[in-house]
Amino acid sequence: MSSDIPADSDTADVDLGALLGACPLPLTDYKEVVLAHGSGGKLGHQLIEKLVLPQFRNQFLEPLHDGAIFAVGETRFAFTTDSYVVSPIFFPGGDIGKLAVHGTVNDLAMCGARPLHLSAGFILEEGLAMEDFWRVVQSMREAADAAGVKLVTGDTKVVDRGKADKIFISTSGIGVIPEGVNIHPGRAQIGDKILLSGAIAVHGIAIMSVREGLEFETEIASDTAPLSSLVDAMLATKIDIHVLRDPTRGGITSALTEIAQSAKVGMLLDEARIPISEEVKGACEILGLDPLYVANEGKLLAIVAAQDVDLVLSAMKSHPLGQHAAVIGEVTSDHPGFVMMKTRIGGTRVVDMLSGEQLPRIC
Numbered sequence: 001m002s003s004d005i006p007a008d009s010d011t012a013d014v015d016l017g018a019l020l021g022a023c024p025l026p027l028t029d030y031k032e033v034v035l036a037h038g039s040g041g042k043l044g045h046q047l048i049e050k051l052v053l054p055q056f057r058n059q060f061l062e063p064l065h066d067g068a069i070f071a072v073g074e075t076r077f078a079f080t081t082d083s084y085v086v087s088p089i090f091f092p093g094g095d096i097g098k099l100a101v102h103g104t105v106n107d108l109a110m111c112g113a114r115p116l117h118l119s120a121g122f123i124l125e126e127g128l129a130m131e132d133f134w135r136v137v138q139s140m141r142e143a144a145d146a147a148g149v150k151l152v153t154g155d156t157k158v159v160d161r162g163k164a165d166k167i168f169i170s171t172s173g174i175g176v177i178p179e180g181v182n183i184h185p186g187r188a189q190i191g192d193k194i195l196l197s198g199a200i201a202v203h204g205i206a207i208m209s210v211r212e213g214l215e216f217e218t219e220i221a222s223d224t225a226p227l228s229s230l231v232d233a234m235l236a237t238k239i240d241i242h243v244l245r246d247p248t249r250g251g252i253t254s255a256l257t258e259i260a261q262s263a264k265v266g267m268l269l270d271e272a273r274i275p276i277s278e279e280v281k282g283a284c285e286i287l288g289l290d291p292l293y294v295a296n297e298g299k300l301l302a303i304v305a306a307q308d309v310d311l312v313l314s315a316m317k318s319h320p321l322g323q324h325a326a327v328i329g330e331v332t333s334d335h336p337g338f339v340m341m342k343t344r345i346g347g348t349r350v351v352d353m354l355s356g357e358q359l360p361r362i363c
Contacts, residue, residue, distance in 0.1 A: 013174040040249025041354030068109040078113035083174040087361040093221030097136035101143035105171040109228040110182040110244040113175030120154040141208040147226035187242040188263035192331040193309040195302040197322040199275040204294035205283045223298035230321045243303035250354040257353040261337045269329035269341040295362045
């Protein structure tokens, strides 16, 4: 198709409909990709729903879960993929390699799967210090060992200096889903309780503290961690967990809005119950960020029936990654597809999906 467009032409003047024939470019409000398309919020959803999903629609992709779920014989598997472009590549509490392993392990865990194997693709920029690449690879190995997964295949490419930003990593993973586990974003039911495994916005603020040169009395380190063992502890209760989600890009409200839209239910959060450290709260105020939309990398949201919440909460609190777990809200019949929040001063406001980009290059 590129040979049909003159090299010096302005693409705004090209008849894209004629060039694409029977498959015209879907209408969007943007003629170019912007950073907010990668935020995990409204623009990212528009990108997927208008341009990508219609071309590949099938029963495995349609749920837009953290991974595709399929069966081979009597065994159910989860399969997921993700890419990591975080800047800087080393930050308090982690690095791009550890993040790449944890992120894919966690997406499998959010499907209720026991992670087994990973693949990794490296895009390296010419000029990357070999010592830095070695640190990243070592970190990935340590993270994979700790999570109990094996990296079994991969690929490496090198691009010209200035054509990337040091290193980008893509990882895919596969895991086995135990019998009887049925975790799906569409299973949130009216009356269910919403649980959060710990304090929010830690990862995003750890990244921003490096970018902005902020110093605090106590260092804010990323909460990146493999959540599969916490999910194992929750599943060991034999409770029917309806939904799991790790609220990465877009924070907890974007994640919950996705679930509310999928299940066609409403949600009501209690701001006073949402755990957040004083250091992170203060940093968000300095930076002008809303912590509800800041990325997390070692926290999960769970939605369970009201009668089961105490048992699941107890199991979470007994695990190192869930010691500060809390019930932060409930699923309601009001305002389907929207998340509302009871504020600390007694009012109620809508907490919509992130519409812009608070923190680019966060994972």
